[in-house]
Amino acid sequence: MHAAVVTAFGRPPRYQQHPDPRPAEGEVLIRVLAAGLHPRVRSGAAGTHYTSDQTLPLIPGFDGVGRTPEGTRVFFSGLRAPNGSMAEFVAVPASQLVPLPEGVDDVMVAGAMNPAMSAWLALTHRAGLKPGERVLILGATGNAGQMAVQLARLLGAGTITAAGRNAHTLAGLPALGADHTVALTAADDTIAARLAETAANADVVVDYLWGHPTEVALAALSDARTDPATRLRWVHVGAMAGPDITLPGATLRKADIDFRGSGQGSVPPVEMHTAHRELVDRLPTDNLTIETLAIPLSEVGTAWATNTPTGTRIVLLP
Ligand SMILES: NC(=O)c1ccc[n+]([C@@H]2O[C@H](COP(=O)([O-])OP(=O)(O)OC[C@H]3O[C@@H](n4cnc5c(N)ncnc54)[C@H](OP(=O)(O)O)[C@@H]3O)[C@@H](O)[C@H]2O)c1
Structure with missing residues (x-):
């Protein structure tokens, strides 16, 4: 598959070939549709997030929107470093999938969640x-x-x-x-x-x-x-x-x-998942607004260097 790959901390990821992820027991192979470039993604890619175990190479990405092998569109999180969501495919714990209602935009969910x-x-x-x-x-x-x-x-x-x-x-x-x-x-x-x-x-x-x-x-x-x-x-x-x-x-x-x-560690994964489910129900009806800028994953280097106006979230599209 193609993925954004970090091979040295402090350098932006490069779009290149990478072996397909192999789902472990309890995981599902998700085709990624959209992944947000959040501050958490940047700190993970820089090796500075408190959860970083300094493993390289790594694929950045904390969460995203994708499709299951059965064709269900889902929001997903709970990824295991070094395999992040800025790739064509990612292995995701089945317990961390949240089906998305029809009519909810991939880019909006990937940016806003x-x-x-x-x-x-x-x-x-x-x-x-x-x-x-x-x-x-x-x-x-x-x-x-x-x-x-x-x-x-x-x-x-x-x-x-x-x-x-x-x-x-x-x-x-x-x-x-x-x-x-x-x-x-x-x-x-x-x-x-x-x-x-x-x-x-x-x-x-x-x-x-x-x-x-x-x-x-x-x-x-x-x-x-x-x-x-x-x-x-x-x-x-x-x-x-x-x-x-x-x-x-x-x-x-x-x-x-x-x-x-409030973050990874102080909030258990099951509670994060509950929050995601609660929000998927609210996002379409509550009119929560967020500006997004969609960029092809093949241009991940440009995305990394782009300073968006405050309040605008970059979303990468594999
Ligand atoms: N624990 C969690 O679960 C969790 C989840 C999501 C986010 N976060 C964290 O929450 C923080 C904000 O995330 P975000 O998505 O809102 O990021 P963001 O969209 O990039 O916004 C960051 C904001 O911080 C402001 N800022 C930066 N330095 C500042 C300073 N010295 N004084 C005042 N304002 C300053 C920026 O203002 P300017 O426009 O003036 O630059 C900008 O408005 C990040 O640290 C992120 O990692 C934590």
């Missing part, structure tokens, strides 16, 4: 968001952050504060459901004041940033809460702004903050 899953898991499975609760989204301008805004609104959040860096995208978030926006390009004290004004009593934070913006937000919220004993559930999902934070102990004594992560 990973960012939507991150937001859905964080808001529902990890934070247990209840209608009326207040949500702060850090990193709301990315694909996942935009999904979090839309899903929080659909789940009945009371107020949604969307914080992000990209001014143009931030300005569009009220149309997706945000009540307030916070520009993370301002000085730290300005950001802190705006967060205190719009999200002091947040019940849930969905955090795609970590790093310095998280430090600023943590300090701002822990100082500003009306009742510091009301629990704040802080769900760490991504680390776009840095892998670490400095967390003063006083922050945790000052306010009741419950930290948890």
Whole structure:
């Protein structure tokens, strides 16, 4: 088959011949129709994702849309590295297949599912968001952050504060459901004041940033809460702004903050699969919007080098 193949970390994959995957017990050979180029795919291909065992060569790709040997169109995930979805065929655990309804577009599902899953898991499975609760989204301008805004609104959040860096995208978030926006390009004290004004009593934070913006937000919220004993559930999902934070102990004594992560490891595969099933049912009816840019897999080198506007997800087509 043809596949995108990484032979050295730090170099983009090359489109070349590769042996067909041989499904193990319990796996199904899927013909790939579309695979999203998510941040998780890039970090896996670079060997920097925390799940990477440094095996080379590898085929990148975390999930996708494909067809079973019987002709059923499915969304799939749960792939075993080094065999990713950026190939003509991939072996997928049968337990990780989700049949797709007619009329749902391959490219839309391949682009939207990973960012939507991150937001859905964080808001529902990890934070247990209840209608009326207040949500702060850090990193709301990315694909996942935009999904979090839309899903929080659909789940009945009371107020949604969307914080992000990209001014143009931030300005569009009220149309997706945000009540307030916070520009993370301002000085730290300005950001802190705006967060205190719009999200002091947040019940849930969905955090795609970590790093310095998280430090600023943590300090701002822990100082500003009306009742510091009301629990704040802080769900760490991504680390776009840095892998670490400095967390003063006083922050945790000052306010009741419950930290948890959401990702591979902290969320078992069966729960990820449940989230995928729940979302496949919602994607067509909830009008969740995502911009996609479809590129043939044979042009994977170009795709890797393409800087899409924030909020646009590249999808590769074998
Ligand atoms: N744990 C999970 O299950 C899971 C699932 C999906 C995604 N994720 C993670 O979630 C994160 C976001 O994913 P995504 O799909 O939304 O990625 P994306 O579409 O590429 O968006 C990334 C966003 O981060 C913003 N950003 C980058 N550095 C920033 C900084 N220093 N301060 C503020 N904003 C910054 C970018 O803003 P600009 O436009 O200004 O550059 C962009 O809007 C990634 O780390 C990804 O790996 C985790």
